[in-house]
Amino acid sequence: MTIRHHLSDPLLMAYSAGQLPEAFSLVVATHVSLCDECRARLMAFDALGGAIVEDAGQARMAGDSFEATMARITGMPQAEPVSAPRIPGGVFPAPLRDYTGGDLSAVKWRSVGMGVRQAILKTDSGATARLLHIPAGQAVPDHGHRGLELTLVLQGAFRDTEDRFGPGDVEIATQDLEHTPVAEPGADCICLAATDAPLRFNRLMPRIAQPFLRI
Amino acid sequence: MTPETEQDWAALLLRVRDDADRGAFALLFRHFAPRIKAFLRKSGANEPLAEECAQEVMATIWHKAHMFDPKRASVATWVFTIARNRRIDALRKSRRPEPEELPWGPEPEPDQADAMVLQQESRRLGEALAQLPEKQRSLIERAYFGDLSHSEIAAETGLPLGTIKSRIRLALERLRHQMS
Numbered sequence: 001m002t003i004r005h006h007l008s009d010p011l012l013m014a015y016s017a018g019q020l021p022e023a024f025s026l027v028v029a030t031h032v033s034l035c036d037e038c039r040a041r042l043m044a045f046d047a048l049g050g051a052i053v054e055d056a057g058q059a060r061m062a063g064d065s066f067e068a069t070m071a072r073i074t075g076m077p078q079a080e081p082v083s084a085p086r087i088p089g090g091v092f093p094a095p096l097r098d099y100t101g102g103d104l105s106a107v108k109w110r111s112v113g114m115g116v117r118q119a120i121l122k123t124d125s126g127a128t129a130r131l132l133h134i135p136a137g138q139a140v141p142d143h144g145h146r147g148l149e150l151t152l153v154l155q156g157a158f159r160d161t162e163d164r165f166g167p168g169d170v171e172i173a174t175q176d177l178e179h180t181p182v183a184e185p186g187a188d189c190i191c192l193a194a195t196d197a198p199l200r201f202n203r204l205m206p207r208i209a210q211p212f213l214r215i
Numbered sequence: 216m217t218p219e220t221e222q223d224w225a226a227l228l229l230r231v232r233d234d235a236d237r238g239a240f241a242l243l244f245r246h247f248a249p250r251i252k253a254f255l256r257k258s259g260a261n262e263p264l265a266e267e268c269a270q271e272v273m274a275t276i277w278h279k280a281h282m283f284d285p286k287r288a289s290v291a292t293w294v295f296t297i298a299r300n301r302r303i304d305a306l307r308k309s310r311r312p313e314p315e316e317l318p319w320g321p322e323p324e325p326d327q328a329d330a331m332v333l334q335q336e337s338r339r340l341g342e343a344l345a346q347l348p349e350k351q352r353s354l355i356e357r358a359y360f361g362d363l364s365h366s367e368i369a370a371e372t373g374l375p376l377g378t379i380k381s382r383i384r385l386a387l388e389r390l391r392h393q394m395s
Contacts, residue, residue: 009370033315050292058249
């Protein structure tokens with residue numbers, strides 16, 4: 001997998017600082033699972049967090065704090081095992097599988113018209129995450145954004161006015177971008193998308209449909 | 216023994232990991248618990264919540280010590296990630312999906328040189344942070360204390376993060392090579 005479109009520094013820093021809405025964190029965690037370059041950049045931001053804890057000053061601990069902590073250690077269950085590695089031949093990295101309950105075949109798709117299907121993933125209310133299934137060669141309706149939209153390609157590829165986005169690539173779209181992503185011929189395109197504001201579509205029909213789509 | 220360098224902290228944590236060494240843990244506690252609590256207080260936790268969460272973070276450090284790898288993070292970095300996750304649970308009541316774990320956990324014979332270089336780079340990063348102009352440092356701290364929303368965070372730190380990134384990138388490449 002050759003990834004050409006990466007996460008931005010502000011997104012990685014906000015994720016490291018724990019300040020992203022859950023839906024954006026899911027896109028970041030999924031991309032980092034696929035991209036060693038962004039994993040290394042993220043770990044550098046975590047190192048900055050470490051330097052800040054080291055430098056945060058000291059707050060006085062309660063008198064019995066150490067004994068209380070040792071008692072907690074005795075009472076705590078053993079650390080849970082880490083999430084399972086990717087299924088060989090699977091499409092979804094572990095963080096995404098935690099939301100779908102399995103790989104691609106476990107997704108409960110709903111049609112949103114024109115052959116496009118989506119599945120909304122349950123996250124906190126700060127932003128919305130969904131999977132999109134776009135048939136090869138099909139366009140997603142022209143839309144702009146009121147907020148930030150992240151789109152991570154998991155399978156296939158799409159093109160818009162900006163560039164081509166293939167597996168592992170993430171497009172960071174702000175409100176200036178009006179685009180019509182088109183899935184490339186060949187394989188159907190599967191994307192994970194997150195937005196912190198509803199999309200606004202530019203044609204009448206999708207705009208009427210929007211409340212029902214929840215996108 | 217009073218630890219003075221990043222390597223010393225890592226050695227203490229490895230003693231907790233390998234021997235469940237209570238004395239080593241007490242030294243780690245004395246250094247890190249008040250800093251974790253200060254971090255949580257500055258992140259908006261009140262006194263009792265910060266005390267409780269700092270104890271929980273220290274207890275998690277004990278239980279997860281087997282996951283610490285000195286080649287990929289300094290002790291302070293590792294402690295930060297645990298404290299941050301506790302803060303998201305306790306203060307924001309939200310979830311933060313984590314990237315897939317790589318199979319690069321502690322090796323039978325860890326490469327001491329790699330670990331030492333990473334620990335030194337982490338110390339240099341701390342020194343660089345301390346030398347930043349007050350206004351700039353405060354902006355970075357506010358991001359990590361949770362005072363800034365994601366749209367307010369501008370990641371221009373003026374810090375040498377590239378050196379740590381390159382170091383970790385090399386370790387990742389070697390790991391991928393071993394796996395293939």
